[in-house]
Amino acid sequence: MRYLAVLLRSLGATLAADMSYREDFLVALFTTALETLGRVVALFAMVHAGVGLGGWRLEEALLVVGAAVFLLGLHVGLVVPNLTAFSRRVLLGSLDFVLLRPTDAQFLLMFERVSLWGLPDLLAGAGLVLWAAAVLGLGGGRVLAFFLLLLLAGWLFYLLAFLVSLLAIWVVYVHNLINFLANFLRAGQYPAAAYGPGLRLFFTLVVPVYWMTTVPAEVVLGRVGWGAVLGLFAWVLAAFGLGRWLFRLALRHYASASS
Amino acid sequence: MSVVVADRLTKVYRVAEKAPGFAGTLRHFFARRYKEIVAVKDVSFELEEGEIVGFLGPNGAGKTTTLKMLTGLLYPTAGRAEVLGFRPQDRKPAFLKQITLVMGNKAQLLWDLPVLDTLRINAAIYEIPEAEYRERVRRFAELLELEDVLTQPVRKLSLGQRMKAELMAALLHHPRVLFLDEPTLGLDVNAQSAVRDFVRTYARENGATVLLTSHYMADIEALAERVIVIHEGRLLFDGGLKALLARFAPYKEVRLELSTPADPGTLAGFGEVVEARGPVARLLVEKTRLTEAVARILAELPVRDLAVEEPPLEDAIGRVFREGRVA
Amino acid sequence: MLRKAAAFLSVYYAHMTVYRGEILFWLLSGLAPFFFMAIWVEAARHGLTDREPLAFARYFLFIFVARQLQVVWVTWTLSEEIKNGLFAFKLLQPLDPFWHYLAQHLAERGVRLPMILVLLAVFLWLYPGALVFSGWGPLFLGLLASLLGFLLNFFVAYALGLLALWLEEATDLYEAWYVFFMLFSGYLAPLDLYPAPVREALFWTPFPHLAYLPASLFAGAQVERAGLAFLALILWTLLFYLVSHWLWKRGLKRFSAMGA
Numbered sequence: 001m002r003y004l005a006v007l008l009r010s011l012g013a014t015l016a017a018d019m020s021y022r023e024d025f026l027v028a029l030f031t032t033a034l035e036t037l038g039r040v041v042a043l044f045a046m047v048h049a050g051v052g053l054g055g056w057r058l059e060e061a062l063l064v065v066g067a068a069v070f071l072l073g074l075h076v077g078l079v080v081p082n083l084t085a086f087s088r089r090v091l092l093g094s095l096d097f098v099l100l101r102p103t104d105a106q107f108l109l110m111f112e113r114v115s116l117w118g119l120p121d122l123l124a125g126a127g128l129v130l131w132a133a134a135v136l137g138l139g140g141g142r143v144l145a146f147f148l149l150l151l152l153a154g155w156l157f158y159l160l161a162f163l164v165s166l167l168a169i170w171v172v173y174v175h176n177l178i179n180f181l182a183n184f185l186r187a188g189q190y191p192a193a194a195y196g197p198g199l200r201l202f203f204t205l206v207v208p209v210y211w212m213t214t215v216p217a218e219v220v221l222g223r224v225g226w227g228a229v230l231g232l233f234a235w236v237l238a239a240f241g242l243g244r245w246l247f248r249l250a251l252r253h254y255a256s257a258s259s
Numbered sequence: 260m261s262v263v264v265a266d267r268l269t270k271v272y273r274v275a276e277k278a279p280g281f282a283g284t285l286r287h288f289f290a291r292r293y294k295e296i297v298a299v300k301d302v303s304f305e306l307e308e309g310e311i312v313g314f315l316g317p318n319g320a321g322k323t324t325t326l327k328m329l330t331g332l333l334y335p336t337a338g339r340a341e342v343l344g345f346r347p348q349d350r351k352p353a354f355l356k357q358i359t360l361v362m363g364n365k366a367q368l369l370w371d372l373p374v375l376d377t378l379r380i381n382a383a384i385y386e387i388p389e390a391e392y393r394e395r396v397r398r399f400a401e402l403l404e405l406e407d408v409l410t411q412p413v414r415k416l417s418l419g420q421r422m423k424a425e426l427m428a429a430l431l432h433h434p435r436v437l438f439l440d441e442p443t444l445g446l447d448v449n450a451q452s453a454v455r456d457f458v459r460t461y462a463r464e465n466g467a468t469v470l471l472t473s474h475y476m477a478d479i480e481a482l483a484e485r486v487i488v489i490h491e492g493r494l495l496f497d498g499g500l501k502a503l504l505a506r507f508a509p510y511k512e513v514r515l516e517l518s519t520p521a522d523p524g525t526l527a528g529f530g531e532v533v534e535a536r537g538p539v540a541r542l543l544v545e546k547t548r549l550t551e552a553v554a555r556i557l558a559e560l561p562v563r564d565l566a567v568e569e570p571p572l573e574d575a576i577g578r579v580f581r582e583g584r585v586a
Numbered sequence: 587m588l589r590k591a592a593a594f595l596s597v598y599y600a601h602m603t604v605y606r607g608e609i610l611f612w613l614l615s616g617l618a619p620f621f622f623m624a625i626w627v628e629a630a631r632h633g634l635t636d637r638e639p640l641a642f643a644r645y646f647l648f649i650f651v652a653r654q655l656q657v658v659w660v661t662w663t664l665s666e667e668i669k670n671g672l673f674a675f676k677l678l679q680p681l682d683p684f685w686h687y688l689a690q691h692l693a694e695r696g697v698r699l700p701m702i703l704v705l706l707a708v709f710l711w712l713y714p715g716a717l718v719f720s721g722w723g724p725l726f727l728g729l730l731a732s733l734l735g736f737l738l739n740f741f742v743a744y745a746l747g748l749l750a751l752w753l754e755e756a757t758d759l760y761e762a763w764y765v766f767f768m769l770f771s772g773y774l775a776p777l778d779l780y781p782a783p784v785r786e787a788l789f790w791t792p793f794p795h796l797a798y799l800p801a802s803l804f805a806g807a808q809v810e811r812a813g814l815a816f817l818a819l820i821l822w823t824l825l826f827y828l829v830s831h832w833l834w835k836r837g838l839k840r841f842s843a844m845g846a
Contacts, residue, residue: 023753024756024758027758027759030762031758031761031762035761035762035765038765038769041769042768042769045780046625046774046775049635049775050634051625051626051629051635052628052632052634172608172611173607173608175608176608176615177611179611179612179615180611180612183616183617183618186618186621187621190621190625194625195621195625195628196624196627196628196631199621327674331678332674332842334839334842350677350838352681353680355680356680358678360674360678362674365671365672365674367675369597369601371604371605372597372600372601376597376600376601377597379593379596379597380593380597382593383589383592384679384680384681385680
């Protein structure tokens with residue numbers, strides 16, 4: 001319960017800080033609307049010019065686009081602020097403050113802050129998903145399932161980003177590294193089938209973009225069975241376990257070093 | 260002709276106000292409220308060439324704002340600034356080449372690179388000839404004892420070294436007017452003293468005019484003969500340091516060492532208690548009543564040792580701010 | 587003058603070298619053209635488009651190169667420096683601050699170039715037929731177009747960065763510019779696949795000339811109305827230079843009213 005309280009309190013604080021940038025938030029909304037429109041137009045143009053999208057219909061592909069944009073919202077809203085703060089702490093040597101708190105350090109580092117700037121993408125992605133669902137005639141239950149799967153996918157992405165940051169954090173300021181990871185989310189806005197077999201394999205086994213954006217759509221559309229969700233779960237568990245283990249290792253290394 | 264002229268300088272800011280809590284956040288988002296803050300009001304003074312003047316005031320008094328108006332970083336809301344015959348806000352290159360602003364809590368040095376790299380860029384910007392540049396670097400490095408440090412990245416230097424290097428970069432182009440904003444902030448005693456000596460030497464050798472803000476009295480005492488006191492945006496005093504003390508702090512400090520500690524209430528009967536720690540006490544006593552007070556102290560308290568001294572400048576200036584008005 | 591340029595470039599080059607790790611990851615973040623390449627190549631393999639897979643590979647490769655040469659970040663730097671007060675130091679110097687940022691960008695390009703070349707080498711190894719050398723003329727013209735494109739991007743970004751004096755966060759506007767760029771510069775798909783009236787309308791916007799023009803020149807393709815395209819590019823660059831200059835004058839007044 002305490003974790004929930006901590007979560008709400010710190011989210012509230014950072015949110016209030018962001019909200020003082022009022023004009024900028026409006027600009028961000030406008031820009032995201034434009035971007036999302038751009039993505040839809042791009043999809044349209046590609047299909048029109050002959051790209052087959054691996055056999056997916058335009059409306060179905062829109063689900064995937066919406067998924068990717070929603071995840072980008074989570075990226076901007078959660079991953080970026082927390083992991084860059086983490087990186088800065090390591091750089092300045094102020095990680096100690098976090099480690100001295102009587103709460104799980106990894107939880108604090110990952111959920112200390114939230115950024116309002118993620119909201120436009122979240123809204124745009126959700127909007128796109130709802131629109132595509134309406135066109136496809138998907139029921140409320142399926143839409144809910146889709147969003148739940150997206151949250152799971154988002155968590156997977158975060159865990160992976162955290163893992164990668166851990167590996168690099170003592171060497172590099174990770175801001176651009178995280179940006180690089182978000183690139184894969186953008187790749188995920190097209191159904192995996194649209195890419196050649198090589199990339200498809202890559203997105204299934206190496207960078208699990210397939211599981212993050214295409215699988216939720218496939219499951220909800222009935223293209224694959226619900227068993228595919230287990231694949232997503234497996235990835236989450238693996239990322240969580242590995243991340244936790246690495247984090248402990250890193251802390252031990254950090255604590256034994258001086259200064 | 261005066262080198263620096265401040266003529267009824269005034270600066271008013273408009274700041275958005277935010278109430279705490281969630282309701283406050285919402286209101287701040289949808290219907291913002293503004294407040295006017297008068298940072299500086301009607302401040303006037305003039306500096307002649309070669310003067311070193313201390314600019315005193317508590318935090319938020321308007322010192323930095325005034326300096327920024329004199330360097331052209333801020334436009335005054337009212338009044339006029341003139342430095343070396345130029346209007347600072349015009350930002351003419353001829354003007355900019357002859358001044359410098361050093362800010363104690365901000366660095367112009369490139370963080371990840373050695374000091375020398377920043378110096379090289381500055382030499383190019385200010386068009387310092389190569390031979391001149393090398394000579395100046397050598398001289399400054401010698402004065403500041405930075406010879407071995409110049410090739411190290413700035414982030415590896417200690418705060419004291421960084422500040423000294425900052426000064427080097429700021430004075431490389433031999434400006435005629437120096438605006439120093441808290442240059443010794445956060446430095447240890449040695450570094451502070453080194454900075455002071457360097458500024459004094461530079462000013463003397465180059466005939467520079469210096470306007471220096473600080474809230475370390477030692478800086479002011481060491482460098483300035485004239486002080487300007489600013490409080491809540493208004494000029495409070497402009498004159499010699501001794502005159503300042505005579506006007507606002509006609510006190511002497513009496514240091515007592517007692518054989519048994521006296522309680523502060525008793526001590527207060529003799530003068531203002533600055534410190535009472537066990538057997539040691541410090542009192543501020545007005546000069547006119549000094550003899551009488553000392554006599555009474557010796558008669559009524561178990562005194563082991565007694566000394567009469569000038570009070571530390573901090574206390575004196577502190578009273579000025581507490582009283583907040585000129586006579 | 588030359589001395590200033592030399593000092594600026596050499597110091598900023600050293601500065602950027604310290605950040606080579608970040609630059610590498612940033613370069614890797616620009617791999618989107620390769621993803622689009624994969625999609626179009628796949629479509630071409632299934633015979634759904636009118637050209638060879640290799641043609642698409644080549645096109646997107648050069649789009650990648652053109653884009654990498656034009657990357658700018660001055661919007662962020664300017665916003666940051668204005669917010670944390672370091673901008674004041676640049677104002678105190680007898681020099682337009684814009685030179686600092688330009689030198690920094692040019693120096694970064696020097697650090698980035700070897701990385702681009704390494705990536706090209708890797709790509710060659712994967713797709714041996716893709717890289718073509720179309721002759722020194724087209725290469726030079728492509729580089730010229732890329733340079734102009736860089737300057738255009740720079741002035742746009744600088745102007746937007748100056749907007750940080752009015753808005754508190756202007757970096758999102760640059761994102762909007764980037765969206766237009768993606769849609770209309772040939773980044774997503776070769777522009778000759780766009781319907782003719784659209785292409786015609788786009789010709790007088792700056793976007794096609796930022797990516798499609800240099801990429802086509804590098805690939806040695808026949809670019810229709812290349813001369814006019816260059817003219818359009820030059821005019822747009824000039825326009826945004828003037829806009830950023832005007833904003834700078836206004837911004838100075840604003841900065842000096844609000845302080846740092």
